[in-house]
Amino acid sequence: MLSKKFQARTAVPYKELHCSAPPSFGGKIQPLDSPGETNFLAMLGRLRSSRPLLLVAVVVCIILYMAGHRLSSVSIEPPSFFPWTTTSDRNVSAYVSTAKQTLLLTPRERCSGDEFLVVVVPSSPGNSQRRKAIRNTYGQWIRQVDSATTTRKLMQLSDGWNTLNNEDEESIYVVRKDYLDHPSPLLTNSEVSAAGGVSQGMTRELFSLDGEHDMKDNLPISAKSASDETKTATTASVHRTRGRLGPRVQLSTFAELNRTLKGKLFFILGRENSESGVSASLMNEQEVYGDIIVEDFVDTYQNLTLKSLFMIKYITNHCPDVKYVAKVDDDVFLHVPNLQRTLTTKDTSEKLILGCLFCYVRPILNPTSKWFSPRYMYQGDHYPNYVSGTSYVLSGNVLTPLLAAAIHTPLFHLEDVFITGILARMIGVKPQDSMDFSYQTRPTNPCLYQTASMGHEMEPLQMYKLWNMLHLRGMTSSCKPLTAAQIRRYTPSKCDANR
Template sequence: MGMGAGLGTGNGDGALALDAGVPVGPNGADPLPLGNVSTYPASIPILLSPEPCGPSGPFLLVLVPSAAEHAEQRQAVRDTWGRGTPPKPPKTLQNAPQMPETPRNAPETPENAPETPKNAPKTPRNAPETPENAPETPQNAPEEPETAPETPSMRTIFVVGLPGSRAAWRALREEWLRHGDVLQGAFPDAYGTLTLKTLLLLRWASRRCPGARFLLKADDDVFVNVPALARHLRAPTLPRRLYLGRVHWWVPPNRDPSSRHHVPAALYPASRFPPYCSGTAYVLSRAAALAVLAAAPHVPFVGPEDVWVGLCARRAGLAPRHTARLAGAMRVPLDGCCYGEVMFSAHRLRPDDMREVWGVLTGGGNGCGALERALGVLRCRVMAARAGGGW
């Protein structure tokens, strides 16, 4: 894709430098404001951050916006389609660094840098051997998780905002320590800040995972058939700057002030949005992601977040590429033929639904037998095409 170690620099987005770990929330500074804002945020303080990717990066970096309290949804993604190979984080709160109490505008130093699993204190070299720090042997080595066949190299990162309570704050930090896959920004965790979450995850990916070939943004109630999507992304006919999803065509802005989708005319006066991909699940190649970030400071910072990404893409000269195999908001029945043969993604699944589909797809075969295939695949294809945009 032609983007090496210099990824994230020289593209017009001066805000790509990630911020120091400013303590906000229960004991710290004020968070960024909630709601539609017209000013592009020059910086977003980061409280918790995953380890950077390795030099080569995964084939697919999965970025999942999630509410801080949605621990069950995140675990369902980890247990099913979102399995990757993140670095091993610390296991307990006992060896975690405490939240630093530093001035709001302090320069980044090792003391006030955003917390990552790698800067937790390590066991001293001459500490007595215990079950916790015993050297790994074949007998006590952790079991490798089972993965679906043909799964490409991938990594899943969840991005959240500020929890609503101290208990939720502690639970989130313990989750980060256990899994090492949570990125937390210093803004309220609400629908109105989804655009901030998307900007944060794109900035993090550009700086901390520059080798990823593709970024998949998916909501935490979406199931993704990663092997099928990966096969599609390996097609040689796809453009280098790929913006792929279920395209919404020329949608009018919502002018109702009481709606959470409200877009004031002063912020976006045009009568229609340009085509954009549904925010439930879409793919950006790394070249496309950089183009979106470069255009972002010059685009009204409006919600919904998928509209904002579409506006950035339009300014960057990116045309969205439609596929009905990313379901958008369409409900997909829990059917092995739909999930195994037709769809790349499906929306509005509960955690139990995700596990049910995963069990079907990994329990031998793809859950679509010869008898079901004749009508099941056709039914799912027709349903997906009729939901909008054609096949």
């Protein structure tokens, strides 16, 4: 039987219930009729007793947040090699004038007015071997669509393999002689198994990249057809007949080069230092090839934004009717037929920025990083969506708007962020992602180029190697379909939330 005193207490409305003693972890709650209510009040009592601890935790969190915010917003002292200080003039018009002529070296090659694709390769004065490799590999595709004269020479070469004096013309669809004089990366008879297959060691030699990719990364290719073509390659390697593989070397069965789509290839450079002009070696290179643009700025990594703006300025002035411009670093192999195939699916009236898309990228505040971004140059928590600067495509109709926007925007030294992110947002163009492009290293496997338009971080000899394999029909015709992960391991995310 409950006491009258207890009955009276349980008759009190719920909101007036209270504990008979100050709440503590060891304090006791007055008994109630309902066990659930008893447990709730017991928990409430414990929370009240832990209020000081909760208060301390909240204060600590606030202090940590404020400290982190203060650190993130402080102007970290840039390293000594970083040229863009708090006092630097970041007015783009002080460097890139739309009215002033600043060219130090003008290319002999000129746009005719109906180019579909102009490829511009930012290069450094000392990278002559990279430029030579580009001219002798994928640059040959561009020369084929450059003029009818070049096309006729190509037809003669493929039909009769005539002896040509020009080194570039001789290298069309052939293995470089000095490349073959190295230990051959092509197949040798000793590496072909008795069953006509391809040994694991040979496959690793053919399709791995400096040990970075293990065997599971190699893409499928027919062993039999590879070994068949190897006999021709091995014979050429032994005889060293002007470095040619002979008539067996044929065009790839992949995307066909569209010779009706005219193109041009240019290299753009700056000065080696603030005092120098154009070097004698660069003048000699220009005399031979006539495809070099030299602008009036110091050619450094931190000035890449200026280099790309000068590229846009040159194309705007000298190739005003071009449909597309591909900006391609000099350590990138460009598969021109694949890029043609991708771009011909686009509406030429569309304002296009196409590449490997990055989304919701936060600035790096570490001054030792290559991509250091001081707060005094960019104050946002993350960049606008942008595409990797390793290679990307701009439609001709965005060039003038981009340059106009740049003139009125404080310069930012990370070129891809500035051109394809900050300026693109200002002119209302959303950069697009394409599996054709990747910032990551890709294996020198010809099968990959059924789809991919570019391969990054390639040394000159790797470009020659890939070019040669792409023109061995037995290799390319036997490639199997690829998965998305084989084409590109990277997938952009958070793109819709950050435009």
